[in-house]
Amino acid sequence: MPQHILVIDDEESLRYTFSAFLEGAGYQVQTAATFAEGVEYLERQTPGMIFLDIMLGRHSGLDLLKVVRQKQVNSPVVMITGAPEVETAAEAVRQGAFDYIPKPVCQQTLLKVAKVALQHKKVLDERELYRSHLEAIFRSLRDGLLLIDLERRICEANQALFQLSGLPECISGMNLDQLPDTLRLPLGELFEQALKSGAQSELRRTAFLHPGEGQKVVDISAAPWFGSKGEIEGVVLSLHDQTRLDTLERSIGKRQQFAHIIGHSSRMQQLFGLIENLAEVDTTVLISGESGTGKELVAEALHFRSERRNRPMVKVNCAALPENLLESELFGHLKGSFTGAIKDKVGRFEQAAGGTIFLDEIGDISPALQVRLLRVLQNKEIEKVGSSQPTRVDVRIVAATNQNLIKKVQIGEFREDLYYRLRVVQVNLPPLRERRDDIPLLIDHFIDKFNRQFSRNIQGGSPAALALMSSYNWPGNIRELENTIEHAFVMCRAETFDTEHLPPELTDREHSAVDSEISRPLLLSTLDEVAWNKSKAAKRLGISRRTIYRKIEEYGLADPVGE
Known part of the structure; x- marks a missing residue:
């Protein structure tokens, strides 16, 4: 189909010349002799170029x-000018014209400019x-979408996002860090993960406060946004409303996830309910549990479900710093108060103003710091x-420990009055061995996480590997389980990991079990039944191929197929 060109010039000879040259090259040409004719034509249709x-x-x-620009006519405009008006033509280019050509116009120049302009069109x-x-x-999707560039600026958002989040429609151009904390923190975390990994990341069951509709629960996913040359130009964030499902699961007492805490066992359902109740009251909480049980996740859930959710949450590991530095870190110091204090320092309690301070490993603080912390709890003041000079602080204190504080009180290592001030309400996290029903759910969660992180497609574990993981006692709890799945991802090249891909702590335990359970006659009969196919024999016995080979060698069995 011929491309359509409009020529607007008050000289009839030039209109005729342009028409002849352009039509001879196969273009369809329309002409206008005046300003009014040009405007009238543009009211009716849009040419390929002008x-x-x-x-x-x-x-x-x-x-x-x-007029062309006001009407948003998406056609390149090439100005025709005599020598005295070249400067005017250059000004026209600055105002949006595609190019200009001087008179007299030769055929070759005209056709070349027309070709380039139409390609641009x-x-x-x-x-x-x-x-x-x-x-x-964007308009058709029911999920809320945000496009964020590398400078963390919001480039685009759809209507569903505004309805779901309650954010104003003027957020385009704002920085991600200007959003309310309950959205800024999870969105910012996923933004950084997607940029770092170059793959999709996901955060499930995140709660935030809608200004008109109360609490909302969403699943958030993030994926890199690639430019035409394959480079990352930003991140696309998607918010999927899970509020109704979360409400339904809560009503039947069978939630699989609360905030970032995963579990559907009865112990976890009780824990979810307790956290939800505690989030609504501004009281001090002591979280106790073995290392790796998720104490920090509970603290985050308490903060982000509370009225303080839009204020800071400050975390302090009390075991990570010596006493003199921890005191300064918590309460701040004045310039010159000790060697090296070259300027005033704001402490963590002041940084958490209006929000929550999470004191992890609280059982490790010194007697002197215990006294100072007790004063904060009693008077809401720090020095x-x-x-x-005392300074008033408005913070909620959430503490955590993996130690038996009662025992430490009894032997005089922890103040009794501080213990009871901290333990207004105590949240006890069960070790993983006491909630084995959650192990398959947690395994699926970490497989999903590492598939995204490593761009893999591992579907799961073999029956033997899953059975071994379900029966293991997990002294390191959920953190050890996560590390075990990551180890399996590193070692496994197939779509299903087996016991041979698990760390030695698990497989050494398996060896001791099979030593007593798999006798020489049982192993020999099983191998004979499957024509000495080691993989089939391992599957029948519920052990790994590595263990099969080890037992064959141990019993001195000879493979008749290999003889």
Whole structure:
């Protein structure tokens, strides 16, 4: 189909010349002699490109160029100018014209400019079509979408996002860090994960407060946004509303996840209910549990479900710093209060103003710090190192320990009055060995996590591997389980990991079990039944191929197939 060109010039000879050259090259040409004719034509249809004379009788071609831009006509405009008006033509280019050509115009120049302009028009049309398709997709999706560039600026958001989040529609151009904390923190975390890994990341069951509809629960996913050259230009964030499902699961007492805490066992259902109740009251909480049970996740859930959710949550590992540094870290110090104090320092309690401070490993603080912390709990005041002036602080204190504080109280290592001040309500986290029903769910969660992180497609574990993991006592609890799945991902090249891909702590235990359970006659008969196929024999016996080979060697069995 011939491409359509509009020529606007008040000289009849030039209109005739342009028409002859362009039609001879296969283009379809329409002409206009005046400003009014040009405007009338543009009201009816959009040409592929426009040749426009700088001088149009009483009007200027710049006036018509403004009309083209006002009407958002997506056609390249090439200005035609005599030598004295070259500067005017250059100004027209600055105002949006595609190019200009001086008179007299030769055929070769005209056709070359027309070809380049129409190619540019094609690119513009394709880009506009892509943009309109993208807008249609954005409008049609029920999930909320955010496009964030590498500078963390919000480039685009769809209507579903505004309805789901309650954010104003003027957020385009804002920085991600300007959003409320309950959205900023999870969105920012996933944004960084997607940029770092170059793959999709996901965060399930995240709660935030909608300004008009109360608490909302969403699943959030993030995927890198790639440019035309394959480089990452930003991240696409998607929010899927899970509020109704979360409400339903809560009503029947069978939630599989609460905040970032995963589990559907009865112990975890009780824990979810307790956390939910505690989040609504501004009281001090002591979280106890073995290492790796998820004490920090509970603290985060208490904060982000509370009225303090839009204020800071500050975390301090009390075991990570010596006493003199921990005191300064918690309460701050004045310049010159000790050697090295070259300027005033704001402590963690002040940083957490209006929010929550999480004191992990609270059982490790010294007697002197215990006294100072007790004063904070009693009076809601701190004293900076080097100062005698108290400073009021409004913070919620959540503490955690993996130690038996009662025993430490009894032997005089922990103040009894501080213990009871901290333990207004105590949350006890069960070790993983006491909630074995949750192990398959946690395994699936970590497989999903590492598939995204490592761009893999591992479907799961073999029956033998899963049985071994379900019966293991997990002294390191959930953290050890997560590390075990990551170890399996590193070692396994197939779609299913086996016991041979698990760490030695688990497989050594398996060896001791099979030593007593798999006798020489049982192993020999099983191998004979499967024609000495080691994989089939391992599957029948519920052990790994590595163990099969070890037992064959141990019993001195000979493979008749290999003889």
